[in-house]
Structure formats: structure tokens, C-alpha cells
Amino acid sequence: MTLFGYRVPMMASLLVWCVLWEIVGRLDLMFILPPFSDVLAAAVDLVQLPSWQSATVTTLRAFLIGMLLAIAVGIPLGMLMGRVKIADDLLGMWVNIFSSAPLSAIVPVLMILFGFGENTIIAAVFLFAIWIIVLDTRAGVRHISPSLIEMARSYGASRPALYGKIIVWAALPEILAGIRLGLIRGVKGVVIGQLLVAIVGYGALFETFSRNFRMSQFWALTIILFAFALVVSALIERAEAKVEFYAGVR
Amino acid sequence: MRAAVVRNEAVMNEPAADAIVEVRGISKTYGGVEALRDVDLDFPRGKLTSLLGPSGCGKTTLLKIIAGLIDADRGTVAVNGKKVSAPGPERAFVFQDFALLPWATVLRNVAFGLELRGTAKEEREAIARRYVADVGLAGFEDKYPHELSGGMRQRVGLARALCVDADVLLLDEPFSAVDEQNRRKFQEDLIRLRTNQNKTFIFVTHSIEEAVYISDRIVLLSPRPGRVSRIIEPDIDRSGDPDRIHRDKHYLDTVEEIWQGLKQYVE
Numbered sequence: 001m002t003l004f005g006y007r008v009p010m011m012a013s014l015l016v017w018c019v020l021w022e023i024v025g026r027l028d029l030m031f032i033l034p035p036f037s038d039v040l041a042a043a044v045d046l047v048q049l050p051s052w053q054s055a056t057v058t059t060l061r062a063f064l065i066g067m068l069l070a071i072a073v074g075i076p077l078g079m080l081m082g083r084v085k086i087a088d089d090l091l092g093m094w095v096n097i098f099s100s101a102p103l104s105a106i107v108p109v110l111m112i113l114f115g116f117g118e119n120t121i122i123a124a125v126f127l128f129a130i131w132i133i134v135l136d137t138r139a140g141v142r143h144i145s146p147s148l149i150e151m152a153r154s155y156g157a158s159r160p161a162l163y164g165k166i167i168v169w170a171a172l173p174e175i176l177a178g179i180r181l182g183l184i185r186g187v188k189g190v191v192i193g194q195l196l197v198a199i200v201g202y203g204a205l206f207e208t209f210s211r212n213f214r215m216s217q218f219w220a221l222t223i224i225l226f227a228f229a230l231v232v233s234a235l236i237e238r239a240e241a242k243v244e245f246y247a248g249v250r
Numbered sequence: 251m252r253a254a255v256v257r258n259e260a261v262m263n264e265p266a267a268d269a270i271v272e273v274r275g276i277s278k279t280y281g282g283v284e285a286l287r288d289v290d291l292d293f294p295r296g297k298l299t300s301l302l303g304p305s306g307c308g309k310t311t312l313l314k315i316i317a318g319l320i321d322a323d324r325g326t327v328a329v330n331g332k333k334v335s336a337p338g339p340e341r342a343f344v345f346q347d348f349a350l351l352p353w354a355t356v357l358r359n360v361a362f363g364l365e366l367r368g369t370a371k372e373e374r375e376a377i378a379r380r381y382v383a384d385v386g387l388a389g390f391e392d393k394y395p396h397e398l399s400g401g402m403r404q405r406v407g408l409a410r411a412l413c414v415d416a417d418v419l420l421l422d423e424p425f426s427a428v429d430e431q432n433r434r435k436f437q438e439d440l441i442r443l444r445t446n447q448n449k450t451f452i453f454v455t456h457s458i459e460e461a462v463y464i465s466d467r468i469v470l471l472s473p474r475p476g477r478v479s480r481i482i483e484p485d486i487d488r489s490g491d492p493d494r495i496h497r498d499k500h501y502l503d504t505v506e507e508i509w510q511g512l513k514q515y516v517e
Contacts, residue, residue, distance in 0.1 A: 150319050151349035154337045155363040155414065165366070169353050245396060246352035 034216040043220035052205065052221075059201040062118050063190045066125025070182055074130045075175060078137025079167065088138070095138075099131035103189070107196045121193040121200060128189030129182035136178025140171030173243050180236035187229040270295040270450050271316060271418060276325035278311055284475035285311045289325070291469060291478060293418075298444055298451040300461040300468045302508070304515045308476025309454045310346075310422055316452065317343050317420050329418065339367070342416035346423045348403045350395040356382060357391040359406050363414035374413075381409040386439065401432030412443075418450045425460065437464055438492040458512070462486070462504045463495060470508065473515055480511060 018036050025035030046052050081088040081095070107124050114120040144167060152166045168175075194203025202221065209218040269292035276289040285308040293299050301309040314320040316327050318337040326333050329340055337343075342363065350359050357378050358365070364374035382391055385405040395403055404424055411419050425433040441464055444451060455461050461468050462484050472479040484504045486495060495501050 145347065145349070147345050147347050147349040148351070150314075151343070151345060152366070154317055154319055154341075154343040155366050155410075156337060156339060157366045161366055166351070169351070172353075243353070245394070 031213065032215050034219070038216040039219040039223065042214075042216035043223060046217055046220050046224075055201045055205050058118065059121075059190055059194065062121040062193075062201065063125055063186060066122040066189065067129055067183060067186050069122070070126045070129035070133055070186065071179060073126075074133030074178070074182070075137050077130075078134040078175075078178070079141050079163070079171070081134065082138040082141025082171070083167075095131055095134050098127075099135055103128055104192050104196075107193055110193070111197060116197055116199060118200065120197055121190060124193030125186045125189040128192075129186035132185060133175075133178040133182040136174045136181070137171060140174025140178075141167060143174065144170040173240065173246075176236060176240045176243065180233050180240065183232050183236060184229055187225065187232070191225065268295045269293060270330060271452065272328040272331075273312070273316065274326045274328070276312065276315055276322045276327070278308070278315065278320070278322050280311075286315075286322075287475035287477055289476065289478055293450060293452055294467065295417075295450055296448060297466040298453060298464060300453045300455055300465040301471060302455055302458065302461040302468050303471035303476070304473050304512060305456060306476075307471040307473040307515075309456075309471050312471075312476065313420050313422055313452060313454045316418075317341055319343070339414065340416050341418045341420055342411035342414050344404070344407050344411045344419065344421040344424045346426055348395070348400075348407045348427070350403060350406055352395050355392050355394060356387060356398070356406050359395065360409040360413055363410055367414070378409070378413055381412045382406075384412065384443070385409045399429075399432065401428045401436055404428055404436065408443075412447065412449075416449070418452065421451065421453045423454050423456065426456075433460075440464055441488050441492060458505050458508045462501055462508065468508070470511060482508065 021033070022036040025033050025038070077091070077095075081091055103124075106127065107120070110120045110123045110127070114123050148166055148170060149162070152162045157165065191202060191206075194201045195206060197203055202225065205221055206218065209215075209221065271291075271293040273289055273291040273293075276286055277284075278286040289312060301312060303309050311320060315322045316329075318327075318334055318341070321335065328334065329338070334341075351362065354362070357375060360382055361369075361374040361378035364377060369377075379391065382388060385408050387402060387405050387409065390398065390402065395406065398406070404427070407424070408421075411421075425436055428436060437460060440451075444464075453461075453465065465484060468482045468484065469478055470480040470482065471477065482504065484500065486498055486500050486504075488495060
């Protein structure tokens with residue numbers, strides 16, 4: 001971005017909003033919006049609290065397990081749908097419904113199935129993240145040029161070699177994009193799951209802070225989560241950039 | 251003087267002296283369109299045979315049936331006397347759109363056939379290096395396909411096919427996605443490679459000039475349904491300067507003769 005002929009770094013716009021927040025906060029218009037500097041100070045205090053640290057461990061663990069399950073199930077499922085027409089006909093409708101359904105409404109049902117604990121959170125992450133991974137993997141597999149598959153067959157590729165040496169690699173740009181979008185949805189899943197269960201991890205903290213009107217801590221936690229989601233998706237984006245060189249020429 | 255030895259239908263089904271690929275009674279229908287009807291053909295060992303015809307004559311379908319990539323509705327294909335119905339190590343395919351792995355280097359692409367066979371990495375890379383040099387790509391081993399021109403990419407495809415040491419090379423319009431100058435150079439190289447490699451080539455093309463230029467034997471297919479209409483053996487001396495062939499009287503007469511035969515299929 002350039003402004004009056006000067007190059008302005010991308011983060012500058014964020015800075016503008018932070019300053020605006022600080023000003024509005026200092027005007028003391030609404031109690032829910034404390035000044036940004038208070039929020040930052042709260043964040044520094046927050047990360048030193050044992051309750052935050054244990055909540056982070058719980059949340060991260062549920063997030064990671066849920067994501068790993070979503071990736072481990074989502075990629076093979078997407079491949080199956082991309083390669084086998086019957087599987088696509090049978091599952092396509094459901095995957096599309098779930099990927100656009102308001103999944104928060106299902107979390108209470110998960111609680112009945114998995115109880116008031118970590119398993120429900122893992123299930124929520126899984127349920128939020130998996131569908132976009134399935135859809136993107138399927139699209140990637142569909143995209144593969146038929147002559148690459150013929151080439152593998154004509155040189156005698158076994159089925160595992162066909163998948164491991166051709167299909168996974170050819171679909172990798174789409175698979176990574178699916179994982180990146182899945183991660184962002186997974187962050188949503190972990191927070192919504194914990195909010196509804198309300199006694200674990202960040203959900204418990206959010207609940208405590210908002211009930212007691214500790215708004216600066218509430219915002220500090222929100223910002224930490226936001227930063228986490230951004231960092232994770234930036235990491236995947238870097239991996240995507242590595243395979244981008246062939247995404248256009250498959 | 252005759253430009254070419256033309257064998258007509260009466261003697262066509264006679265088995266050739268030493269046929270490496272024998273096609274018998276092949277028929278194939280695609281969703282109501284009859285692509286091939288009752289095709290009988292022999293491909294002599296060590297020769298370059300072209301399948302030539304207008305689009306829709308089923309020449310690529312026939313090549314893929316020989317490759318084992320497509321199943322025929324009826325009929326059989328035998329290679330070295332054995333019936334085949336799936337791809338096998340005695341045949342190697344060169345694709346019209348190259349079919350290279352874009353995430354792999356030239357060297358890995360060339361060695362890919364051997365990689366699928368489980369040849370050890372050092373051994374297959376040593377073999378691949380030799381063929382990379384043979385097709386004129388020495389120095390490009392560590393490049394990626396998107397860094398190469400169309401002509402160079404197809405050289406990678408050809409090196410990959412040579413690498414597996416198959417008896418029969420099946421080439422599906424290998425030069426159609428290559429620009430004109432590179433095509434000429436590539437055709438010359440193919441003539442040279444043929445004499446060194448002692449392999450059987452089956453070559454699909456829609457270019458009359460290309461077929462006459464490089465082939466020992468040209469099989470003309472007629473469209474809808476695809477059938478063998480004529481077999482021509484151009485009598486052209488290819489030992490000297492390749493540029494001379496384009497001005498050779500036999501060459502020009504054969505091209506003209508085939509064009510007169512194919513004209514009826516072109517609207």
C-alpha cells in the first residue's frame with residue numbers, strides 16, 4: 001500500500017485501528033470497551049496466570065487432536081470422493097450440507113454424546129474443520145490431469161504408488177488450502193465448544209471474564225486467540241507458497 | 251517411378267515376417283460412436299510405424315488399446331507372441347501433453363518408470379542421466395518441467411520411455427504440443443535415436459509430412475468407424491542429411507499420394 005507516495009507496511013492499518021480503539025476507550029463511552037493499553041496490560045498479566053496457562057494447554061490439546069483427526073479422516077474421504085463416483089454421489093450432499101450448516105447448533109448434541117469434557121471439544125473442532133478439508137481435497141483430486149494417471153498406470157504403478165507418488169502430490173495445493181481454512185474453522189470450533197460446555201479451557205475463562213465484567217481481560221483473551229489463528233494460517237500459507245510453482249501447470 | 255510400395259487390402263492381413271505387436275479384430279465403441287471396427291494389424295520389429303488419419307479415426311484409441319490403457323470391446327493384442335490386456339514393461343508410452351510430474355526434477359521424471367519398478371535410487375539415476383544426455387538435455391537434470399520449453403518437456407517424456415528399456419515405444423502425437431522449429435529438430439533427433447536404439451516405434455500423428463518424414467511404414471486409418479484403409483511403406487533413404495529428405499522426390503510424391511487419399515474425409 002502507498003500513501004501520499006510513501007510505502008506503508010501492511011500492519012500500519014492495524015495500528016490505525018489500535019489508536020482509534022485507544023481514543024474511544026479513553027472517552028469512557030461504554031464499559032465494554034476499555035482503552036487498548038489496558039487490554040495490552042491485561043494480556044501481559046493474563047499470560048502469567050496459572051489458570052490461563054492450564055486453560056491454554058487444555059485448549060491447544062483439544063484443538064490439535066481435533067485437527068489431526070479432521071485431517072486424517074478428511075483427506076482420505078476427499079480422495080475417495082474425488083476418485084470414486086459412487087462415494088461422491090453418496091456423500092457429496094452430506095458434506096455440502098455440513099460445510100455450510102450452522103454447526104454451533106449441533107454442539108449441544110455432541111455434549112449428550114461425548115459428555116461435559118474434552119471429548120466434546122475435540123468433536124467440535126473435528127466437526128468444524130473436516131468438511132472444508134474434504135471438499136478441497138476432492139476438488140484437488142478432480143483437478144488432476146487424466147494423463148498423469150494414465151502415465152502412472154502405463155509405467156506399472158501399484159495402487160499405493162499411484163496415490164502416494166501421484167495423487168497426493170498433484171492435489172497438494174488444494175489439500176493445503178483446505179487444511180488452512182480448516183484450521184481457522186477449527187479455532188472457531190474449539191472456542192464455541194468450550195463456551196457451550198463452559199467449564200473447560202478458554203470457554204471457562206471467557207465465561208468468568210464476561211460474567212464479572214472484566215472486559216480488558218476478555219479482550220486480551222480474544223486478541224490472543226485471534227493472533228493464534230493468524231499465525232497458524234500464515235504457517236500453512238508458507239507451505240502453500242512452496243507448492244505454488246506447480247499449482248498452475250498440472 | 252513409384253513413390254512408395256502400396257499394399258492394398260487383399261494382402262494386408264498377411265502376417266509380417268517378424269511382428270512384435272499383433273492386433274487382431276479390435277473393435278471399440280464409445281457411447282454410441284464406433285471408434286474402431288475389426289482392425290487387424292501387424293507391427294514389424296525394429297521399425298517405426300505411423301498411425302495416420304484425420305481426427306476421429308480412432309488412431310489414439312488404437313494406440314491406447316495396444317498400451318493396455320483402454321480395453322477393447324472385441325479382439326486381441328499380442329506383444330512378443332503373448333496376449334496382453336494391461337500395461338506391461340515391454341511397452342512404454344509417450345504422452346501428447348507430456349504427463350510429467352511438475353513437482354519433480356527432470357532427473358526424477360526420467361527415472362520415474364524405474365522408480366515405480368523399485369530400482370535402487372543410485373542405479374536408476376545413473377541410467378536416467380544417460381538418457382537425459384541421449385535426448386540432448388544434459389545440464390538440465392535438476393530443472394523442473396515448468397522451467398523448460400514444450401520441446402524440452404517432450405524430450406523428458408521420451409527419455410522416461412527410453413529409460414525403462416521397453417521393446418515397443420508408443421508415441422501419441424508427441425510433437426503436437428511442440429512449436430514448429432522444435433518439432434523439426436525433434437523429428438531429426440528421433441530418426442537418429444531410432445537407428446541407435448533398435449526399438450520398435452508406434453507413432454500416432456495427424457501430420458502427413460511428419461509421418462512420411464520419419465516412418466518406415468504408414469498405416470492410414472479411415473474415420474467413423476476407424477478401419478485400416480491402406481498401408482504405405484515410403485522408400486526414402488534417411489541415412490544422409492535430414493534436411494535433404496524434405497526435398498527428396500519420393501518424400502514429396504508420397505506426401506501428395508497420401509493427401510489425395512485422405513482428401514475425401516475432409517469437409
